[in-house]
Structure formats: C-alpha cells, structure tokens
Amino acid sequence: MGTFAGHALPGSFFLIFGVWWTIQIFIRYYSSIKHHIKFTSSLTFPCHCGRLKNVPLQPCLIIFFTVVGFSLEIYTGTSDGHLSEPGNAHHATMYFFFGVMAVIDLMVHFEVTLPKDVEYAIAAIAFFVEWILFEFHLYDRSQLDVLVHTLLNYVVAANVLSILVEMKYRGKILAPLFRSYMVCLQGTWFWAIGFILYNPNPNAEKWNEEDHEQLMIATIFV
Template identity: 40%
Template sequence: MGSFIGHAVPGTFFFFFGMWFTYRMFQRYFLCQATVAATGGGEKCRSRYQNISSFTCPGCPGLPLEGVLKIIAVVVGMTGEFATAFDEGKFTHIGNAQHMTMFFFFGLNGVMDVLTHYRIPVPPDMDYVSAILAFSMEALLFYYHLHGRSHMDVQVHMLLFYVVLACAVSTALEMCYKNNVLPALCRSYFTLLQGTWFYQIGFILYSPWGPTWDQEDHGQMMVVTMLFTWHNATIFVIMALAGSLIYLRVKAKGPAAMYHGLHGPLRMPKMDAEQIKNMIVDSEEEEV
C-alpha cells in the first residue's frame, strides 16, 4: 500500500461495498415499512424487519455475489502484495505481509457469506462475527503500522484506525440489534468513509500530481483534520440523498411489487394469509 495505487484500490472496494450496503439497506427497510403500511400490520408486523450482513444481487438471487466478489478481491489483493514483497529474491517487505493478513480476514468473511447463503450448518451469525473479526484485525494492524512514520502519516492513519474501529463496533451492534436499521446504516456510513479516506491518504502521502504536502507542518496537519470532517459531512449528505431517492422509488411501487421485493431477493419472513389477501386486493384495486 506504499503508493497512491496501493491506497486507491482498497479505497475503491470499500466505497463500492459501502454504496451497495447503503442502497440495499435503505431498500430493505423502506420496503418493509411500506408493506406494513399497506397491510395494516401494525407494530407486530413492523418487527418483521431484520438486518442481514450481506445481500444478493436482484438479477441473480441464487448467487452469493457479494461473498464471491469479496473472495475475488482478496485473491487479487494478496497476489499483488505477494508479488511486490520480494527484493532480489528475498521476502523483505513486512508491510506487504501485514496487508496480506488484512486481506485474508476479509476473504474469510466472504467465505462465511457464501456458507450462510447456502445454509451450510455453521454457528449462527458467523457472517457477522467474521466481519467484526476482519475489521478488528485491520484496525489492530493499522494501529501498530506507524512506527517511525512522519507526524502527518501517523495522523492520517490514526484517523483511518478510528474509522475501521467504528466499522467493527457498528457491525457488532447490527448483529445484536437486528430489528434496528440504525446500526446497519452506521456500518454503511463508516465503510464509505473508510473508502474515501483511503483515497485521501493516497493524495496526501503519494499525490500523483500537484505539490507535495509538508508532513511535519502543523498548519497542513490542521487542514488534514478539516478534510476528515468534510468527508464525514459529504458521506452523510450522500446517504441522506440516497435514502430519499430510494424512499420515493419504493413509495411508487404497488403492494404486490413490495411483497415480491420483500420475499424475493430481500428474504424477509412470510406474511400471514390475511395480510397477503389484503395486499392482493389493494393491488387489484390499483390496477382497475
């Protein structure tokens, strides 16, 4: 990761998965709430909403695409780190070994996602536990990754450490409070923040163009802190806009489409016969 590309690649993956989580979590939540309103299910039905750690692709619900993409990304990342770790035939870059270790834990999370999708008999919530473990190990390795670095280098990576730790905590809360969408949205938020901050670190420490930063200048270090707050604000606005657009899209759906969305790719629990009947009646009235 000691280059701009080395930070841009993981930043791209975290940003992509953060946007994916945001879209699917908002969609799942608003579909459930809209269906509750359409069926008059009340608070008892409202509790049917549940968080899940990974999502299938609407176009291929039978394939655990998210888990497969994680595994592929990890294989590519570990291969790149291993290939660049040698100097004159000797494995000398210990930093690469640390990065490979980080990748391994996220690959383990991808494997657990696949096993959970196919209902392989593993202990419950292992998909969540493996995600918490991956974020925790990433945070640990980053925390002890800074010996001998410049002050600005330590600063940007400590901010990244806090974000990764927040990813682990929000994932743990999501696992414990599965009927609450807020921890799930926090996981999306901090995953997005991790992605954009990886990019920012690349531009600060290994800028591909423009003047270089003075990594010992206090004034520029204050600018770095301000940039971090701007990243937080930008991601909050992005998620708010995404949530608003997804809400309007879900609201425009008919009740039958809501039911299909919940019990198809979103894998929500089945409704009782009276709720299904009410939904079908409402759908037929809309078509007339």
C-alpha cells in the first residue's frame, strides 16, 4: 500500500460507498415522509434501478473491492512464496474484515436469521480493526508520514463511533448521515495521503517530510 495506487484504491472504495449511503439515506428519509412511515436507517440499501432492485448490489460490490484489494496486497507483498511485507499484511487484514462485513450484509439482504443489529456490530469491528492496524503501522517513518496517517486514524475512530451511535438511534437521520460523512472523509483522506506521500506526477515538488511548516500545511490539505 506504500504507493499512490495503494491509497487511491481504498480511497475510492470509501468515497463510492460514502456517497452511495448518503444518497440512499435521503431517498429513504423523504420516502418515509411521503408515505407517512417511520424512518429507519440500515447499512445495506437496495438499488432503485429497475431490474437490479432485488439484486444485493451493495454487498456484492464491497466483496468485489475487498477481494481485489486483498489479492493485490498479498501479491505485491509476497516474495519467494512468503509474505515479506508486514505492511501489506496489515492492509490485507483490513480488507478481509470489510469483506466479512459485506458477507453479513448479504445474509441480511436474503433475510437469513441473525442476531439483532449484528451487521452494525460487524461493521464497527471492521473499522475498529482498521483503527488498530493503523495505530501500530507507523514505526520508523518520517514525521509527515506519521502525521497524515495519525490524522486518518482519528477519522477511522470516528467511523467506529458513528456506527455505534447509528445502531442506538436508527430512527434519526443525523446518525446515518454522520456515518456516511465520516466514510466519505476517510476516502478523501486516503487520496490526499496518496498525493502528499506518493504523488504520481514526476514533475511535482516533493514534500519535505521533516519540515514543521509543511507538516502544518499537510493538516489543512488532508
């Protein structure tokens, strides 16, 4: 994941689903007002696209993204048949838990009997695992690298909090909107980190990763 593409992929993942959730939350909210029914949020939303209405599009897309991400991390981190890059192992673990979250969402879609709110519990665990992995992911790195990933970790922690809040207040629209906003923010953060640390433009001026003023600027960019 120590590349621009390695940050752009999860950044796109979080951005796409953050925007998707935001749109679906508003659709459900205004539909509930129109039909005079109680608004109730969820982690999985159906697609309102004709024939795809009954297709579990969201969990299937998440599974696709996580399989691609997991496979790339294992492939690029493997040397002589052994996983030689601990950082890649961290990222692969993150993708794995989001894949588990998607499988649970798939079971919810097909109305498999599950404990109440289990999808929220698994989603909170997935973000919590991501938070723990990034917390212990920054040893022996430059000040700039540590800073931008530490700021990212604050957002990941807020994602855990947002899911727990939503699980408690599923009838309030602000709870799921808080969750979708934090997921979008995490996506933009990944993209910003990619440009700051691994700018794909060969002519771009490189950041001084130990300069205090540039550290301050990075907090604004991210």
